[in-house]
Amino acid sequence: MKKKTFNVLLLSVLLSAFTIACTKDIDFNQIDDFEVTPVIESSLIFLDEPANQFLEDGVEISSVQDSVLVEIFKDAFIKEHLVKAEFVFETTNSINRGIELRIDFLTDSNIQLHSFSFAVEASSTNTPTIFNYTEVFENNTLESLFETGKLLFTLNLKPGPVINENTPGSIKLKSKGIFFLNIDNTL
Amino acid sequence: MKKCAWFVFLLMAVSYAQNKQILYGFTEIPQSLLQNPGGKTHNDWYFGIPLLSHIHANGGSSGVTVYDLFAVDGKDFNTKLEEVVYRLRPTDFFTFNQQLEILSGGFAFGPSYDKNEYISFGLYQEVDAILYFPKDYAKLVYEGNQNNINRPFRLDHLNGTSELISVLHIGYNKVVNDKFTYGIRGKVYSSITNVNSVSNTGTFITVNGDNNAYDHIFDLDLSLKTSGLVNLTMDSDFEMKDITKQLLFGSNLGLGIDLGFSYNIDKHWYLDGSLLDFGFIRHRKHVENYELKGNYVFEGINPIFPEVGSGQTADEYWTAIEEEFSNLFTLDTTRTKYTTWRPIKLNSSLNYAFGKKVSKECDCTFDDSGYLNRVGIQLYAINRPKLPQVALTTYYYRRLLNGLSVKAAYTLDSYSFTNIGLGMSAQLGGVNFYIMADNFLNFKNIYNAQSLSLQLGINYIFTNDED
Numbered sequence: 001m002k003k004k005t006f007n008v009l010l011l012s013v014l015l016s017a018f019t020i021a022c023t024k025d026i027d028f029n030q031i032d033d034f035e036v037t038p039v040i041e042s043s044l045i046f047l048d049e050p051a052n053q054f055l056e057d058g059v060e061i062s063s064v065q066d067s068v069l070v071e072i073f074k075d076a077f078i079k080e081h082l083v084k085a086e087f088v089f090e091t092t093n094s095i096n097r098g099i100e101l102r103i104d105f106l107t108d109s110n111i112q113l114h115s116f117s118f119a120v121e122a123s124s125t126n127t128p129t130i131f132n133y134t135e136v137f138e139n140n141t142l143e144s145l146f147e148t149g150k151l152l153f154t155l156n157l158k159p160g161p162v163i164n165e166n167t168p169g170s171i172k173l174k175s176k177g178i179f180f181l182n183i184d185n186t187l
Numbered sequence: 188m189k190k191c192a193w194f195v196f197l198l199m200a201v202s203y204a205q206n207k208q209i210l211y212g213f214t215e216i217p218q219s220l221l222q223n224p225g226g227k228t229h230n231d232w233y234f235g236i237p238l239l240s241h242i243h244a245n246g247g248s249s250g251v252t253v254y255d256l257f258a259v260d261g262k263d264f265n266t267k268l269e270e271v272v273y274r275l276r277p278t279d280f281f282t283f284n285q286q287l288e289i290l291s292g293g294f295a296f297g298p299s300y301d302k303n304e305y306i307s308f309g310l311y312q313e314v315d316a317i318l319y320f321p322k323d324y325a326k327l328v329y330e331g332n333q334n335n336i337n338r339p340f341r342l343d344h345l346n347g348t349s350e351l352i353s354v355l356h357i358g359y360n361k362v363v364n365d366k367f368t369y370g371i372r373g374k375v376y377s378s379i380t381n382v383n384s385v386s387n388t389g390t391f392i393t394v395n396g397d398n399n400a401y402d403h404i405f406d407l408d409l410s411l412k413t414s415g416l417v418n419l420t421m422d423s424d425f426e427m428k429d430i431t432k433q434l435l436f437g438s439n440l441g442l443g444i445d446l447g448f449s450y451n452i453d454k455h456w457y458l459d460g461s462l463l464d465f466g467f468i469r470h471r472k473h474v475e476n477y478e479l480k481g482n483y484v485f486e487g488i489n490p491i492f493p494e495v496g497s498g499q500t501a502d503e504y505w506t507a508i509e510e511e512f513s514n515l516f517t518l519d520t521t522r523t524k525y526t527t528w529r530p531i532k533l534n535s536s537l538n539y540a541f542g543k544k545v546s547k548e549c550d551c552t553f554d555d556s557g558y559l560n561r562v563g564i565q566l567y568a569i570n571r572p573k574l575p576q577v578a579l580t581t582y583y584y585r586r587l588l589n590g591l592s593v594k595a596a597y598t599l600d601s602y603s604f605t606n607i608g609l610g611m612s613a614q615l616g617g618v619n620f621y622i623m624a625d626n627f628l629n630f631k632n633i634y635n636a637q638s639l640s641l642q643l644g645i646n647y648i649f650t651n652d653e654d
Contacts, residue, residue, distance in 0.1 A: 026257040026634050030264040038331030043487030046399035053492060066490050066501035071509075090400070153490045153501070175487070176400035178333065 034185040044087060044175040045153070051095045051167040054157060058165070062157040069108075073148045084180040085137040085145060091120040093129045095169035098122045098158030108149035114141055122160055126169045205245060205284045205315070206567045208580040208596050209610035209623040210642055211534055212459065215592055216612050216621045217293055217646050220307050222534060223461035224358045224370030225447030228305050232294035233619075233648040240644045241288035241311065247638030249601045250279035250320065254635040272329055277322040277344045278573055280601075285314045288644065289353075305360040307372075310435075313354060315530065317571055318347035332393045336401070339390040342409060346572050348383035350527070351415075352376050352468070353435065358445065365451065372445035377437035378468045380415035381527060385572040399487040405515060409479040412525050414439050414470035441468030443529055455558075460535035471524045478519040483511055531570045538563035559586045565596075576601050590614035598625065602637040610642075619646040 054061055072078065093099055102117035120131035137145045157163070211222045217233045218241045219226055235241065251271050256264070291309030295302035323340040332340075358372030389406045396402040415437075443466020449459040488508060490501040540558035561584040568577045578600035586592045591613050598606040603626075610623025622643040629636035 024254065024634065025259040026254060027259045028257055030257055033264040034268070035265055036329050038328060039333035040331040041333045041336070041393065041401065043396060043399040043401045043403065043485065045490055046487050047489050047491055048398060049492050064491055068488070068490055068502050068505040070505075088400075151490075155491050174396075174398075174400045179331075181331070183328070 032185055036183050038181050038183070040179045040181065042177050042179070044177050046174050048170065048172045050170045051097075051163050052165050054163050055165065060157070060163045064155045065153065067106075067150055067152040069150050070148065073145050079146050081181045081183050082142070082146075082179055083182045085142065086178040087135045087137075087175060088178065089118065089133045089135075089173065089175045091118075091131045091133070092172040093120040093131070093169070094123045094126045095163075095167065095171055096122050096124050096126065097160040097163065099171055100156040100158060101173065102154040102156065104152040104154070105144060105148040106150040106152060107147055110150065113144040113147050117154075119158065120171075122158065123169060205282070205530070205532065205569055206578050206580075206598070206600065206640070207243070207642060208565055208567060208578065208582070208598050209594055209608045209625065210621075211565060211567075212536055212538065212563070212582075213584075213592070213594055213610060213612060213621070213623075215614065216619065216644075217291070217307065217648065218288070218621075218642075218644060220293065220305075220358060220360065220370070221309075221356075221372075221445075222463070223447035223449070223459055224307075224360060224372040224445045225368055225449055225461065226360070226370065226459060227368060227449055228293070228295065228360060230293075230295070230648045230650045231302065233292060233646050235288055235291035235309065236645045236647065237290055238287065240291050240309075240646050241286065241642065242644060243284070243286040243640075243642040245284045245638070245640035246282065247602050248279075248281045249637065250275040252635045252637055257634070269329070272322075272325050275320045275322065275325075277320060277341070279320040280317055280571070280573075281320075282317045282638075283314065284316070287312045291646075293358075303362040305370075306357065307360070308357040310353065310355050312352070314349075314351050316347070316349035318349075319344065319573060321345045327391075336393050336395065339392040342389040342391065342407065343387050345387050345409065346385055348381075348385055348527070348572060350381045350383075350468075351379040352381075353379065353437075354443075355435070356445075367451075368449040370445075370447045374443040374445065374464070374466060376441035376443060376466060376468050376529065377435060378415060378439035378441065378470060378527075379437060380413075380419070381439070381468070381470060382411070382413045382416065383527060384409070384411040386410060396486050398489075401486070403485040405481070405483045405485070407479050407481055407515065410476065412470070412474070412476045414472070414474045414525075416473070417475045418473040438472035439468060439470045441527075441529070442466055447534075455539050455541060457538050457540070458536070459538075461533070463532040463534070464529040465531050466529045468527050468529065469524065470527065474522050474524060476521045476523055476525070478521065479516065480519070481515045483515045485512070533568045534565065536563050536565040560584065594623070596625070600638075606638070608640070614648065617647045617649055619648045620644075 098119055098121050100117055100119040102115065104112055105114040106112055116135045118131065118133040121129055123129045207222055210216060210219055212226065213219045214227045214229060217230065217235070220228060255271060256267055288309060288311040293305060293307030295305045297303045321344045323344045327340050354374050354376055356372055356374040358370055360368065360370035362368045387409045389408045392404050393401050394404065443464050445461065445463045447459070447461030449457060451457045488505055490505065538561055540561045542560040543557050563582055565580040565582065567580065568575050578598050580596050580598040582594055582596040584592065584594040591611070593609070593611045596608040598608060600606060605628050606625055607627045608623065608625030609627060610621065612619060612621040624641045626636045626639055
């Protein structure tokens with residue numbers, strides 16, 4: 001008799017376990033709220049040149065210019081998800097001339113969208129002079145960045161003692177871009 | 188608020204490891220021979236009801252549940268996601284395994300007074316998938332590299348494999364003497380689709396640079412191998428029969444073997460064990476592999492004085508760098524044949540049978556059918572790309588009535604320490620029905636279960652009890 005009761009009990013426990021299962025409220029639509037905000041840092045431009053790089057055939061050239069074509073800013077993913085960008089420059093000058101760097105943001109057809117420049121002071125004693133500059137791209141300027149197909153770099157020497165082969169000192173530049181992304185479930 | 192539903196339907200609806208801890212050793216069920224070809228059999232012959240003889244689904248996630256992420260608990264979804272991303276380790280995984288027996292059968296043979304040999308055979312379809320949590324990739328997407336300067340992102344965190352196969356098998360089981368039974372099963376695998384990416388290496392790291400703010404060091408060696416996919420995605424004339432054809436006569440075939448034994452230590456104690464799916468599949472047709480391989484260090488560009496003296500313009504110099512990048516990130520596609528190994532499984536158990544039925548004498552000395560109860564401990568291990576997964580089960584088995592047996596199991600595994608499983612086998616006339624599932628403690632909210640497993644099936648079994 002005892003055994004029978006045991007068997008019946010075991011069976012009923014088993015059957016009830018198999019017949020119901022429960023869930024608590026869940027909402028898969030929460031995936032709509034998905035949002036991540038990675039911050040990417042990347043090296044941009046650099047240079048490290050002695051003063052005599054500003055000579056051509058022994059004659060000072062006070063302005064050096066060059067350009068590159070860039071596709072990255074027009075990229076659909078960037079346009080969709082880049083919410084802010086900062087270009088951070090660290091310039092170290094030990095030449096006794098002030099130096100200005102100017103960067104122009106152009107369309108493919110050379111229409112200027114945006115431009116900024118900064119200058120590092122002359123180092124009369126040839127001790128390194130450091131200058132930091134940050135250009136922030138938000139709202140309108142960010143829109144300009146998205147149209148940019150060409151970057152024009154111009155390095156200008158400010159007035160001062162004329163450079164020759166023996167002019168001491170060098171100009172160094174390091175830079176990075178900080179890109180703030182916002183990726184949501186529109187991806 | 189709680190919602191309750193009929194268990195079977197709900198579980199099937201959310202069915203998303205391979206351990207069949209309840210079926211293992213459940214000798215009334217013919218399919219237990221697939222868990223141990225050297226297991227004990229009690230029937231003279233059986234056949235599985237086609238497509239219904241063994242339905243198995245098992246899904247698991249070692250570190251997170253559906254409820255963790257999607258509970259309606261007023262918490263911000265992204266806060267919950269962040270918590271999960273940071274909590275999961277690269278060894279955490281998601282698995283899915285499903286099997287459907289298409290045909291099966293078996294029969295005993297040998298001298299009529301002692302049919303000590305048994306042949307079983309069948310055809311089943313299987314899906315097996317595992318994906319490890321790609322931790323560093325998730326971290327890169329989540330944070331970017333800004334907070335991770337000097338910290339390598341490990342690309343080997345991407346690791347996963349998935350296969351859809353059919354298995355044609357035949358097994359031989361022999362009772363050697365009162366003590367020892369062994370069995371062997373040969374398998375022919377036919378791969379329908381296979382996707383695997385298990386040998387990725389490399390890192391991406393951003394370090395402080397000499398010339399510029401940072402050096403970005405790319406060391407990539409990633410690969411993804413596929414077979415049986417190109418014909419599905421590229422072939423516009425694709426029809427369902429292409430799949431059915433591959434089910435049996437596919438061009439990507441493999442061979443495997445199962446081995447097993449049972450050993451009666453004394454009247455009460457017995458030991459058994461099996462090694463399953465020691466085999467491979469050779470992928471020869473419809474292969475498409477992708478590779479991303481290369482090294483590159485990017486330190487930015489020097490646009491104003493590029494390559495002094497080379498006469499190169501800034502744009503030429505930049506174009507060269509762009510090309511380096513595009514080469515680095517261009518996928519190489521190959522059609523190289525490859526071989527995959529099936530996930531090998533090990534089962535073993537030590538069992539103690541007790542409690543003879545008083546009213547009926549048992550005349551068979553070999554098997555334990557005279558005992559009403561069994562307790563035991565089972566060990567299961569499966570080889571997975573990163574690490575083997577191991578589960579330890581203790582169980583209690585009881586024969587309730589003639590033809591009705593139940594088994595309750597408590598399992599410790601990668602998913603949880605609270606896995607209770609239940610199974611039953613009922614036989615009415617020749618018809619055998621069985622059902623088993625695990626993780627019962629989570630039935631109050633199955634969304635909070637890290638793994639769920641279900642097997643059920645119907646067979647027709649003929650047993651001549653007078654033997």
